[in-house]
Amino acid sequence: MLGAVxxxxxxxxxxxxxxxxxADLELAAVDTRSTPGIGGKAEAAAARGGIAxxxxxxxxxxxxxxxxxxxxxxQGMDTSGKGGTIRHVVTALNPAxxxxxxxxxxxxxxxxxxxxxxxxxxxxxxxxVTVFDRSHYEDVLxxxxxxxxxxxxxxxxxxxxxAFERRLTEAGxxxxxxxxxxxxxxxxxxxxxxxxxxxxHWKFREGDIxxxxxxxxxxxxYADAIRRCSTDVAPWYVVPADRKWYRNWAIAQLLLExxxxxxxxxxxxxxxxxxxxKRLADER
Amino acid sequence: MLGAVxxxxxxxxxxxxxxxxxADLELAAVDTRSTPGIGGKAEAAAARGGIAxxxxxxxxxxxxxxxxxxxxxxQGMDTSGKGGTIRHVVTALNPAxxxxxxxxxxxxxxxxxxxxxxxxxxxxxxxxVTVFDRSHYEDVLxxxxxxxxxxxxxxxxxxxxxAFERRLTEAGxxxxxxxxxxxxxxxxxxxxxxxxxxxxHWKFREGDIxxxxxxxxxxxxYADAIRRCSTDVAPWYVVPADRKWYRNWAIAQLLLExxxxxxxxxxxxxxxxxxxxKRLADER
Numbered sequence: 001m002l003g004a005v006x007x008x009x010x011x012x013x014x015x016x017x018x019x020x021x022x023a024d025l026e027l028a029a030v031d032t033r034s035t036p037g038i039g040g041k042a043e044a045a046a047a048r049g050g051i052a053x054x055x056x057x058x059x060x061x062x063x064x065x066x067x068x069x070x071x072x073x074x075q076g077m078d079t080s081g082k083g084g085t086i087r088h089v090v091t092a093l094n095p096a097x098x099x100x101x102x103x104x105x106x107x108x109x110x111x112x113x114x115x116x117x118x119x120x121x122x123x124x125x126x127x128x129v130t131v132f133d134r135s136h137y138e139d140v141l142x143x144x145x146x147x148x149x150x151x152x153x154x155x156x157x158x159x160x161x162x163a164f165e166r167r168l169t170e171a172g173x174x175x176x177x178x179x180x181x182x183x184x185x186x187x188x189x190x191x192x193x194x195x196x197x198x199x200x201h202w203k204f205r206e207g208d209i210x211x212x213x214x215x216x217x218x219x220x221x222y223a224d225a226i227r228r229c230s231t232d233v234a235p236w237y238v239v240p241a242d243r244k245w246y247r248n249w250a251i252a253q254l255l256l257e258x259x260x261x262x263x264x265x266x267x268x269x270x271x272x273x274x275x276x277x278k279r280l281a282d283e284r
Numbered sequence: 285m286l287g288a289v290x291x292x293x294x295x296x297x298x299x300x301x302x303x304x305x306x307a308d309l310e311l312a313a314v315d316t317r318s319t320p321g322i323g324g325k326a327e328a329a330a331a332r333g334g335i336a337x338x339x340x341x342x343x344x345x346x347x348x349x350x351x352x353x354x355x356x357x358x359q360g361m362d363t364s365g366k367g368g369t370i371r372h373v374v375t376a377l378n379p380a381x382x383x384x385x386x387x388x389x390x391x392x393x394x395x396x397x398x399x400x401x402x403x404x405x406x407x408x409x410x411x412x413v414t415v416f417d418r419s420h421y422e423d424v425l426x427x428x429x430x431x432x433x434x435x436x437x438x439x440x441x442x443x444x445x446x447a448f449e450r451r452l453t454e455a456g457x458x459x460x461x462x463x464x465x466x467x468x469x470x471x472x473x474x475x476x477x478x479x480x481x482x483x484x485h486w487k488f489r490e491g492d493i494x495x496x497x498x499x500x501x502x503x504x505x506y507a508d509a510i511r512r513c514s515t516d517v518a519p520w521y522v523v524p525a526d527r528k529w530y531r532n533w534a535i536a537q538l539l540l541e542x543x544x545x546x547x548x549x550x551x552x553x554x555x556x557x558x559x560x561x562k563r564l565a566d567e568r
Contacts, residue, residue, distance in 0.1 A: 064486040064487075090380075091375050091379060093379075094370070094375075095370055095375060095379055095384050095415075096371070096374075096384045096386065098384075102380065188567070192561065195560055199550055201550070201555050202348040202551055202553075204555060206555075209560065209563050266483055266486050267486050269486075271485050271490075276488075276490065277479055279493050280475055280476060280479075280493060283472070283496065
């Protein structure tokens with residue numbers, strides 16, 4: 001079956017409602033150290049096992065149902081925790097049915113195509129869950145901050161993204177978009193921590209420091225993109241991410257609420273169990 | 285750097301040595317309920333956290349090193365636990381750098397190509413780990429049992445597989461091939477258990493019962509393929525798999541020994557840490 005009617009109302013509290021961004025988003029007004037929806041670190045730790053167990057079951061149902069899919073988009077400044085989220089949250093899912101796609105600087109081939117071309121190729125198949133580490137939003141973020149597209153091209157891109165995501169959702173893919181929102185000073189601490197730890201040097205790029213000079217321009221680009229592309233069918237969630245434990249809990253909880261809402265079902269069984277059992281019993 | 289000299293000698297015991305299959309393999313002589321290399325279920329449970337932690341670190345090093353890769357091939361009869369292994373072992377790894385490829389009945393497009401064509405497209409990239417749920421070995425197993433290739437074509441296929449795997453290993457991919465070895469009666473129990481559990485009906489196919497009539501032919505095909513294609517560069521391991529806890533421990537341990545042997549290293553740091561630290565400190 002294709003899913004029961006979603007019943008958000010049945011959830012006692014909804015983190016999705018709390019974190020959903022609207023057309024009135026003011027990023028600077030979102031406290032990056034806040035922890036909406038949960039009492040504290042201990043409460044998040046206590047909830048972890050239960051969330052993982054329910055995610056596991058719901059994901060199996062989604063795969064068994066085999067018609068719909070889930071796309072989790074992670075965006076955020078360098079060091080905001082996209083990789084950490086994948087390490088700590090996505091491991092709750094069955095790796096057989098998860099694909100993680102990291103979108104880096106486009107290749108020559110990718111640049112020669114429309115910006116959605118490389119995205120299209122990594123969409124989830126029926127029953128699958130795909131996680132985007134960066135996404136098509138880079139084409140209205142870094143590209144805008146670095147002036148790689150003229151400002152007058154942005155409205156068209158937003159429209160194209162809206163139309164693209166609408167098509168995805170109409171075809172059965174639920175899209176969850178999360179901005180991991182950290183403060184400029186938190187990023188500085190994390191960059192310094194990477195310098196302190198030789199096992200983290202391999203992921204340090206001096207360009208990350210250069211980009212900090214453009215912090216405000218990035219925040220503006222994020223805010224515009226989120227305001228413009230947070231739609232009913234594909235909402236944006238702004239996740240306070242200075243606290244890693246909160247970020248991990250929040251994304252897991254957002255995934256859980258989304259999957260509960262999708263309410264995937266095992267397909268109806270068509271097995272003639274007594275006959276099959278007899279076949280096995282009657283074997284030599 | 286491209287890895288230090290492997291030091292198998294430094295391992296107190298090697299499960300790889302215990303489970304490696306040679307040209308003299310007699311599958312029927314391998315007790316599917318045996319548990320070589322570990323005292324029992326409690327000991328395996330106690331080892332689990334430590335193995336997962338070391339796998340995590342070694343995998344990060346492999347990715348950071350960025351030159352080599354790991355390919356885990358899982359083969360086995362229906363219900364032998366390929367999916368369970370992925371669920372319970374592969375989750376120890378960072379999903380960002382793992383790809384799971386399930387090879388099912390070939391599509392028309394795949395059939396129109398050489399049998400290695402679809403395999404080639406799913407090989408790990410530099411630093412990556414890929415898990416094959418079934419593999420190119422299906423083309424000397426199910427295809428042989430069902431007479432889809434003439435017997436005289438098999439030696440050529442074995443040679444092609446050997447040459448293919450040799451090329452992979454020479455290009456930096458370590459290949460670990462595991463046969464999950466269950467007994468015919470254990471399979472019967474597992475099929476009955478699936479019939480008992482309505483949430484498992486979606487993965488039950490009556491064809492699985494039909495195939496049991498060909499059990500001996502499959503065992504012969506497996507034994508021949510393993511004897512013929514267990515090479516120094518890409519050995520086969522026969523993993524007793526009637527006990528799920530043993531199977532999970534053994535595959536995790538085989539992965540661990542393999543990664544320890546590969547000994548991936550973080551690339552040498554080229555960062556001028558004091559200067560970078562000063563840049564961050566001097567910011568407005």
